[in-house]
Amino acid sequence: MRSLVIGLFCGALGLGPTAAISQNAQHWVPPAPHIPGEDLVHKTASQAGFDAWVADFKTRARREGISETVLDRAFRGIEYNSDVIAKDRRQSEFTKQIWDYLDSAASPTRVSNGQRAMRQHSRTLDAIERQYGVDKYVVSAIWGVESAYGATRGDINVIEAMATLAYDGRRGRFFEQQLMSALKIVQAGDTHPRNMKGSWAGAMGHTQFIPTSFEAFAVDGDGDGKRDIWSNDPTDALASTAAYLARHGWNTGQPWGVEVILPSGFDYSSARRDNMRSPGDWAARGVVGIDGKPVPNYGRASILLPAGAAGAAFMIFDNFAVLERYNKADAYVIGVGHLSDRLKGGPGIQASWPRGYAPLSFKEKKEMQRILKREGFLDDKVDGIVGPNTINAIRDYQTSIGVTPDGYPSQTLLQHLKS
Ligand code: CA
Numbered sequence: 546m547r548s549l550v551i552g553l554f555c556g557a558l559g560l561g562p563t564a565a566i567s568q569n570a571q572h573w574v575p576p577a578p579h580i581p582g583e584d585l586v587h588k589t590a591s592q593a594g595f596d597a598w599v600a601d602f603k604t605r606a607r608r609e610g611i612s613e614t615v616l617d618r619a620f621r622g623i624e625y626n627s628d629v630i631a632k633d634r635r636q637s638e639f640t641k642q643i644w645d646y647l648d649s650a651a652s653p654t655r656v657s658n659g660q661r662a663m664r665q666h667s668r669t670l671d672a673i674e675r676q677y678g679v680d681k682y683v684v685s686a687i688w689g690v691e692s693a694y695g696a697t698r699g700d701i702n703v704i705e706a707m708a709t710l711a712y713d714g715r716r717g718r719f720f721e722q723q724l725m726s727a728l729k730i731v732q733a734g735d736t737h738p739r740n741m742k743g744s745w746a747g748a749m750g751h752t753q754f755i756p757t758s759f760e761a762f763a764v765d766g767d768g769d770g771k772r773d774i775w776s777n778d779p780t781d782a783l784a785s786t787a788a789y790l791a792r793h794g795w796n797t798g799q800p801w802g803v804e805v806i807l808p809s810g811f812d813y814s815s816a817r818r819d820n821m822r823s824p825g826d827w828a829a830r831g832v833v834g835i836d837g838k839p840v841p842n843y844g845r846a847s848i849l850l851p852a853g854a855a856g857a858a859f860m861i862f863d864n865f866a867v868l869e870r871y872n873k874a875d876a877y878v879i880g881v882g883h884l885s886d887r888l889k890g891g892p893g894i895q896a897s898w899p900r901g902y903a904p905l906s907f908k909e910k911k912e913m914q915r916i917l918k919r920e921g922f923l924d925d926k927v928d929g930i931v932g933p934n935t936i937n938a939i940r941d942y943q944t945s946i947g948v949t950p951d952g953y954p955s956q957t958l959l960q961h962l963k964s
Pocket of ligand 1 (some may be wrong): 765769772773779
């Protein structure tokens with residue numbers, strides 16, 4: 546999710562992958578399709594309809610090998626939860642600018658609470674870093690962003706939430722898969738259904754794993770035989786997060802990215818994710834760290850301008866893409882990355898942001914895409930989601946009218962397109 550406008554999903558900051566979610570991202574809940582006029586919880590859903598659905602689902606679960614005992618325990622007292630549906634309906638159209646997101650992700654409180662949590666769990670974090678080769682500051686930053694270091698883990702019964710969303714039918718297959726996975730976790734003995742708490746969207750524990758991610762990647766960090774990411778002790782959750790990043794190719798010793806200074810006359814069209822160069826190569830083009838020196842050779846990198854030419858610039862490395870496996874949003878990855886730097890004692894972001902700028906609304910983004918498509922710059926669907934194809938279409942349009950091709954979907958750009 547590129548760009549700055551992000552949808553509300555799970556996690557302590559209400560950041561989710563509404564725009565440009567990768568179908569390959571395994572940690573995340575897919576965004577709901579936006580259906581105009583469907584903002585209210587539909588009144589036709591009934592407990593009787595839900596119960597009938599659960600009975601059908603149990604037949605499918607038995608075929609998958611879920612035992613009668615687990616089904617009984619898991620569904621005892623489970624009801625259709627209209628609050629979950631209301632939350633799902635509300636999450637579609639909310640936008641937040643990257644600077645607002647970063648203000649919250651790396652707020653002074655989140656930094657100081659994180660440093661305290663890291664001191665408290667230093668032996669655990671050191672052991673996890675040694676075992677998985679993943680920076681303990683990054684693991685801690687994910688913990689901080691996802692649940693404020695365990696303070697906001699979610700208190701919704703995940704079986705009930707997943708069953709309700711599966712019955713509701715929008716993304717029904719996805720949530721049925723999560724429900725099945727949750728039952729397998731119970732059957733494996735990792736936890737009791739009543740302890741399986743999380744967000745309305747099924748993100749569980751200190752670092753907010755959805756059930757399928759848990760099944761694939763969670764580990765038993767403290768060696769007691771259970772993968773317990775829900776308990777007050779964060780060991781299993783933190784180890785699971787490190788294991789998740791390691792499995793997705795974390796490069797030990799490589800930063801997520803570093804803030805850089807661009808030279809005057811910088812070729813903005815070279816700031817694209819598929820243009821990977823060595824830091825030395827970038828230095829030869831005048832791109833240097835905020836200390837004015839070439840960035841050390843951490844590996845190949847591209848230049849990311851999350852707020853276009855008017856905001857901060859980052860040189861991002863392969864680990865940026867590894868963090869995207871947690872959440873595809875640029876704002877999320879920069880938020881986690883920057884918080885990790887701050888936990889280490891690093892400085893704030895040096896460049897200023899174009900604060901006060903009004904973001905394009907969902908409707909305006911669709912209007913922008915419609916015009917880009919009509920004018921032959923965009924060959925993709927008009928969905929109000931600003932992903933890589935839309936950003937490249939914006940750049941091509943900007944180049945055609947002779948303005949800085951930063952790919953940023955601003956009000957100014959929309960005015961140009963409309964004129
Ligand atoms: Ca354990």
